Amino acid sequence: MEKSKQRFGSRFFKNFSAELEHDGLGLTALIMLVTLFVIIFVGQFFVPSNIGTMSDILNADLPPLTGGHILGTTDSGADFILTLIASAKNSLIIGVGVATLITAISIFFGMIIGYFGGWADWLAMRIIDFWLIMPLIMILAIIFSTSKGMGIWSLILILSLISWPANVRLVRTLTLSEVNRDYVQASKISGTPWYKIIFSGILPNISSTIISDYSLTLAGSIGIETGLTFLGFGLKHGTSSLGSMLQVLNGSASTIYARWWLWVPVTIILIVLTFGFVVLGQVCRRALDQRQTMK
Amino acid sequence: MFKTIVRRVLIMLPQIFFVSILIFMLAQLMPGDPFYGNLNPNSDVATIERMRHAAGLDLPWYEQYVRWVVNVFHGDFGTSYTVNKGVAVSEIIGQRIWPTVSMGIIATILTYFFAMSQALISARNENKRIDKFLVVWNTLTSAVPSFVFYFVMMVLFVYVIPIFPSSGTGIDETQGFFTNFFGNLYHAFLPALTIALFSTNSVFQYLRSNLLDQQAQDYVRTARAKGVQIKDVFRKHILRNAFLPIASGIGYSITGVLGGAMFAETVFGYPGLGALFVQALSGRDYTIITALMLLQGILSLFGGLLSDIISAWVDPRIRVK
Numbered sequence: 001m002e003k004s005k006q007r008f009g010s011r012f013f014k015n016f017s018a019e020l021e022h023d024g025l026g027l028t029a030l031i032m033l034v035t036l037f038v039i040i041f042v043g044q045f046f047v048p049s050n051i052g053t054m055s056d057i058l059n060a061d062l063p064p065l066t067g068g069h070i071l072g073t074t075d076s077g078a079d080f081i082l083t084l085i086a087s088a089k090n091s092l093i094i095g096v097g098v099a100t101l102i103t104a105i106s107i108f109f110g111m112i113i114g115y116f117g118g119w120a121d122w123l124a125m126r127i128i129d130f131w132l133i134m135p136l137i138m139i140l141a142i143i144f145s146t147s148k149g150m151g152i153w154s155l156i157l158i159l160s161l162i163s164w165p166a167n168v169r170l171v172r173t174l175t176l177s178e179v180n181r182d183y184v185q186a187s188k189i190s191g192t193p194w195y196k197i198i199f200s201g202i203l204p205n206i207s208s209t210i211i212s213d214y215s216l217t218l219a220g221s222i223g224i225e226t227g228l229t230f231l232g233f234g235l236k237h238g239t240s241s242l243g244s245m246l247q248v249l250n251g252s253a254s255t256i257y258a259r260w261w262l263w264v265p266v267t268i269i270l271i272v273l274t275f276g277f278v279v280l281g282q283v284c285r286r287a288l289d290q291r292q293t294m295k
Numbered sequence: 296m297f298k299t300i301v302r303r304v305l306i307m308l309p310q311i312f313f314v315s316i317l318i319f320m321l322a323q324l325m326p327g328d329p330f331y332g333n334l335n336p337n338s339d340v341a342t343i344e345r346m347r348h349a350a351g352l353d354l355p356w357y358e359q360y361v362r363w364v365v366n367v368f369h370g371d372f373g374t375s376y377t378v379n380k381g382v383a384v385s386e387i388i389g390q391r392i393w394p395t396v397s398m399g400i401i402a403t404i405l406t407y408f409f410a411m412s413q414a415l416i417s418a419r420n421e422n423k424r425i426d427k428f429l430v431v432w433n434t435l436t437s438a439v440p441s442f443v444f445y446f447v448m449m450v451l452f453v454y455v456i457p458i459f460p461s462s463g464t465g466i467d468e469t470q471g472f473f474t475n476f477f478g479n480l481y482h483a484f485l486p487a488l489t490i491a492l493f494s495t496n497s498v499f500q501y502l503r504s505n506l507l508d509q510q511a512q513d514y515v516r517t518a519r520a521k522g523v524q525i526k527d528v529f530r531k532h533i534l535r536n537a538f539l540p541i542a543s544g545i546g547y548s549i550t551g552v553l554g555g556a557m558f559a560e561t562v563f564g565y566p567g568l569g570a571l572f573v574q575a576l577s578g579r580d581y582t583i584i585t586a587l588m589l590l591q592g593i594l595s596l597f598g599g600l601l602s603d604i605i606s607a608w609v610d611p612r613i614r615v616k
Contacts, residue, residue, distance in 0.1 A: 223440030
């Protein structure tokens with residue numbers, strides 16, 4: 001068992017690097033993300049723990065390249081680059097947290113209702129269809145605004161609990177297309193228990209789509225958090241995130257032009273994080289499913 | 296066809312009930328109430344209690360729910376507490392709805408225009424450089440939160456090339472219809488164009504794979520074997536078959552209107568319903584929040600209905616059953 005797992009892993013990495021040789025964009029995304037990880041990991045040791053709550057009015061709102069601050073300072077007087085590192089770390093935690101939680105929920109429930117069908121499936125699908133046409137971003141904004149802002153972990157939990165339906169529906173559809181295949185029928189007849197059929201029979205066959213969906217969910221939840229915090233209904237004051245760095249632009253159009261250095265670096269980090277993960281997810285999907293390979 | 300529509304409408308009735316329950320629950324979740332939220336040293340507890348009683352806030356939740364539903368059916372959404380104190384919510388929404396509607400319509404038309412032309416170019420040049428570029432571009436715009444693109448467009452077309460206004464809706468009550476119409480068009484165009492440019496992904500991906508599918512069909516080979524030019528095959532056969540299914544998506548695009556407008560209207564300083572929602576949430580103006588949520592919820596349900604009707608109308612195979 002251990003041996004076959006190892007073989008699967010090494011095969012995946014072989015395919016993965018083979019894909020990257022043909023895909024310049026994927027390689028770029030990987031390099032940028034790794035660079036960002038290293039910067040976040042090393043940089044966090046230099047970030048003071050009170051960076052979100054400090055207020056140093058004398059040094060506030062400095063433009064770039066003044067007073068020893070390469071990108072200037074934020075409106076509370078913290079160094080912009082250090083705030084950026086703290087924010088990128090928080091956004092990354094939120095993205096990975098929400099995507100992992102949602103993917104776990106969707107694999108568990110989606111596969112079970114897809115495999116068994118029946119009234120549970122019918123009921124779940126009615127709930128999902130209903131939930132999908134609701135204005136989820138507005139509901140999230142209301143829930144977040146009920147308290148004076150959210151901590152990171154409660155934000156992850158609520159975001160996951162509100163936005164799981166699309167992922168569950170995807171996993172269910174994928175499971176439905178596998179259930180009637182011959183190999184599933186064969187293992188049913190030979191008496192394999194259902195959980196083994198689901199998790200070691202069907203799951204590997206649909207994993208390539210689940211992985212690319214994981215990266216999309218990750219990018220999407222970073223986007224939702226950033227957007228809602230930008231509007232003022234997200235993380236609580238004192239927790240720096242990419243959205244709270246953009247909050248100074250909210251409602252003042254001239255700032256966007258006059259002080260472009262406030263949002264251009266944040267936007268670049270956002271693009272690397274979200275686009276990088278989506279591209280990398282697609283590379284993983286092609287590496288797992290060799291029918292889609294670029295070669 | 297008639298049967299399909301009736302069935303679909305019947306499904307909608309319980310949905311409307313659930314939407315109202317959901318929104319009412321969210322409203323109950325919000326802390327405080329408008330009267331105790333505005334305490335000052337001269338407040339008298341007895342007066343506040345009397346006002347709470349008049350507003351029905353001391354009743355159990357199910358009686359409040361019934362009261363709320365009955366009021367809504369009479370078109371009474373209550374009065375605003377903080378955004379525009381004392382003015383009826385229906386009046387505030389009435390003032391703000393047209394900017395959002397006009398922006399939404401322009402944005403939808405432009406989105407479909409951009410997405411369709413991009414998909415067509417992509418499918419005609421499969422695996423060539425332009426196709427790869429368009430696929431990557433659409434992945435980029437869907438992955439990155441769209442409001443950062445709004446900053447870029449704002450800087451480009453308001454400040455660097457100053458051809459669009461930086462805020463306002465261009466609607467002025469004292470002016471005549473035509474001044475308002477063109478003024479609003481001028482103000483709504485940049486937000487609408489920006490939304491459209493960066494939200495093409497879903498239609499683009501769907502249409503592109505549809506077009507590629509259709510190109511490989513037998514009828515295309517037959518037509519080509521007859522000697523029909525590929526351009527004509529596209530115009531007469533492929534386009535029709537590939538474009539019809541996306542018509543049903545128009546209904547669903549209503550679902551995200553207000554949620555998307557929250558960001559676009561805030562960045563572009565365009566005071567429509569999305570900006571109103573943000574304003575009301577910051578000021579905890581519950582009557583406006585619940586009214587807007589109800590409006591969006593009901594609109595979404597009608598959007599879903601519209602989509603299902605269009606797809607049944609376009610594709611007869613769905614009607615069976």
